[in-house]
Amino acid sequence: MKKISFDDLSGKVCVITGGAGVIGVSIVKALASVGTKVAIVDLNEELAQQVAAEIAAETGAVIIGVKANVLEKESLEAAKVVINEKLGTIDLLINGAGGNSPQATTQVEQLDDTNIQNLEASFYGLQMEGFDKVFALNFKGTLLPTMVFTRDMLTNRSGSVINISSMNSYHPLTKIPAYSAAKASVNNFTEWLAVHLAKVGIRVNAVAPGFFITSQNRFLVLDEKTGGYSARGNKIVTNTPMGKFGDPSDLQGAVLYLLSDISSFVTGIVIPVDGGFNAYSGV
Numbered sequence: 171m172k173k174i175s176f177d178d179l180s181g182k183v184c185v186i187t188g189g190a191g192v193i194g195v196s197i198v199k200a201l202a203s204v205g206t207k208v209a210i211v212d213l214n215e216e217l218a219q220q221v222a223a224e225i226a227a228e229t230g231a232v233i234i235g236v237k238a239n240v241l242e243k244e245s246l247e248a249a250k251v252v253i254n255e256k257l258g259t260i261d262l263l264i265n266g267a268g269g270n271s272p273q274a275t276t277q278v279e280q281l282d283d284t285n286i287q288n289l290e291a292s293f294y295g296l297q298m299e300g301f302d303k304v305f306a307l308n309f310k311g312t313l314l315p316t317m318v319f320t321r322d323m324l325t326n327r328s329g330s331v332i333n334i335s336s337m338n339s340y341h342p343l344t345k346i347p348a349y350s351a352a353k354a355s356v357n358n359f360t361e362w363l364a365v366h367l368a369k370v371g372i373r374v375n376a377v378a379p380g381f382f383i384t385s386q387n388r389f390l391v392l393d394e395k396t397g398g399y400s401a402r403g404n405k406i407v408t409n410t411p412m413g414k415f416g417d418p419s420d421l422q423g424a425v426l427y428l429l430s431d432i433s434s435f436v437t438g439i440v441i442p443v444d445g446g447f448n449a450y451s452g453v
């Protein structure tokens with residue numbers, strides 16, 4: 171009987187956008203552990219190269235850091251030339267660049283009689299500039315790298331793409347309408363592209379992480395003064411049946427599963443990795 175393993179990922183070339191971030195680093199380590207060659211494509215070139223060198227030294231894997239902006243097609247095309255030259259043709263893609271911004275976040279969860287005098291703190295005070303940036307980073311920043319980095323997969327008639335979605339793609343979280351709508355659009359696009367590419371050997375899926383404390387949400391879930399959870403942080407833990415925030419390493423298994431041929435008949439799905447948050451009604 172054939173042994174089930176991630177061996178098919180060994181020697182393949184994977185691009186991960188936003189790979190120098192908190193979640194990205196954890197995924198790069200998982201890829202390194204199964205012998206995949208990795209190109210970390212990130213806006214922060216210095217950090218991408220530093221992360222690549224550190225994980226390569228630790229694991230012996232082949233990892234490079236390449237600068238590109240996921241919102242600029244030309245910069246992605248230039249990165250592809252470098253990746254092809256250094257690592258070969260691209261087999262796998264993870265669209266990890268994304269996130270929220272305080273500029274696209276309301277200060278209050280709901281409008282009511284106590285705060286209606288301060289509309290600036292609500293939906294009505296949102297700045298379109300912040301809204302546009304968050305929407306573009308998460309949606310266009312998934313679409314454009316996919317257009318560029320799946321070209322080799324098309325030629326090879328084989329490939330796997332993973333988009334990084336979020337819990338708020340299923341039910342919007344309060345305060346962050348742009349991020350919620352953008353991640354919902356990522357799920358929708360995942361399904362659309364999975365259908366579009368199903369006959370040319372490219373699978374497209376997504377992972378929806380639950381709650382992890384990272385640079386992007388620290389200001390929302392931790393209390394600056396006490397260092398403990400904010401009211402929102404407490405709400406998250408209370409509504410996560412496992413009763414805790416996740417660790418970025420919790421995403422590794424789902425990502426390797428979707429990249430590997432183990433999931434060869436799986437396309438167009440979004441896997442929640444959330445300690446049960448999405449399954450829980452709160453009662």
Ligand code: NAD
Nearest residue numbers: 188190191192193212213239240267268269336379382384
């Ligand atoms: P992070 O901020 O730690 O990392 C994001 C990385 O993306 C950074 O290295 C940054 O330099 C890079 N980046 C930003 N803009 C870019 C651009 N225009 N072009 C190229 N690179 C760019 O974020 P993270 O917490 O690791 O999140 C990674 C992904 O996971 C995001 O899509 C995020 O929305 C999603 N996510 C995070 C959480 C969480 O709890 N942290 C939960 C659900 C989903």
